[in-house]
Amino acid sequence: MPFLEFSNVDYSYPSGDDGYIQALKSVSLAVERGEFVALVGCNGSGKSTLARLANGLILPDYGVVSVDGKSTAEKSNLYEIRKKIGVVFQNPDNQMVTTIVEDDVAFGPENLGLPPAEIRERVDWALDCVGMRDYATSGPTRLSGGQKQRVAIAGVLAIKPELMILDEATGMLDPDGRKEVLDVVTRLNRKENMAVVMITHFMEEAAQADRIIILDRGGVTADGGRELFQTPEVFTRAGLDLPVYVRVAQRLKSAGADIGCPLSVQDFVAQAARAVKGGGERRD
Template structure:
């Protein structure tokens, strides 16, 4: 583990408690993940693949059954470090309605810093900065239940930002949103990562979101099956499919065409890349 590692999972296993006598199968099986400072990591997996368990483990909400989770070297089992851990890694959940506490946007964003016992003046500054960074400053006096899904989710992100965490883990933040809301949240996340240097861990099952990350981790039945850049990961269509996921549409099309003898390069992920490669193929193919 070097100094740059923010989140470190060492042989972590986890099992949810069962209501009956027969124990449930392991949700996570001996996984090892290291997330470095400043990374934008997407964790992909179908429902029940164990990806959401990772969010709760990295925030000391639940403890591993075996193995260790370290946040900047702090063991999450150590109760004394609970506050420090939660000030380092913040979590945004799927349902925006169930994580907003206060009745006014800015008061909700202030909730975290208030719990930390921060000076009122400093809270004010943090709240304003956080709301500006997600583009919700103009809505600071609004009532949360009157906002759209994408707006609520950005308020939730601001709530974590105001705690000045180094890393933000988002557990399927766009699953309940419409295309516009998804885009708003994606833009906000990319800004936090690129402009403010915040480490972002995005748990999702949308491929087009994962393509935008620096690194993609694919989970299947509690295990990490792929870990690498989007290009590396999506060049493994069989494993992706087996994990109950689909390739991004552009990648799927490029693969199919390659199988049929069309000379397209490997690693096409986005529509832009496909268009460029196609144009090159059509003209370049001729010149050769």
């Protein structure tokens, strides 16, 4: 049984004069425990709507969203569902509720009614996970954007969810801040076996995931592993650009170079160097 499952889900937003805008159309997908999934698509493709449906912040107009076999439509399930799925949104300032970092991270566990000793343990663990223990008594206003987002992730981690959804969580960050967050998320997935759904429009981030789902105008148009980058048309049809290093690698390959599909700039440099040492000709 999948941990998170969407079955033929539709969702529409009201749009003046009794009209509606359909955000999701017949969406079916599943996320297993421990998976690292990238959900990509242009603005308006339905990505954020899917995130809010996943833990019952909104409910589908049609179809079923279930978490660990429990439907989000049943109010009695929502408490458990929201303990199992944590969502980190784009602007970390909107998620800060206190003036001290450690108090902010403690907010979730306190609302779960956990004993003080366990809350302390969870706060320390979560801050260690994101590398922010040294800032426990700092004020969030003194932190950089990347540091604030790491604190926001720690606040979700302290609930100890089984799945973390990052809804454009790196969208407002500079390259260094994006790398900080991506490093944390990747480590949590690999070392803590936490399932991750990273909603992003940065294809470099998507390339780090084990699986990529493409949303376009409210529907799933592709769902597969990193090999999707070898079929660029599935991205361009959805209005998405491949990473520059992937496009360059494709041109080199078409020119006869023995090069595969790199998953990072470093991977591209290594593959290109091997191709040059091998004489540059592809060996089929």
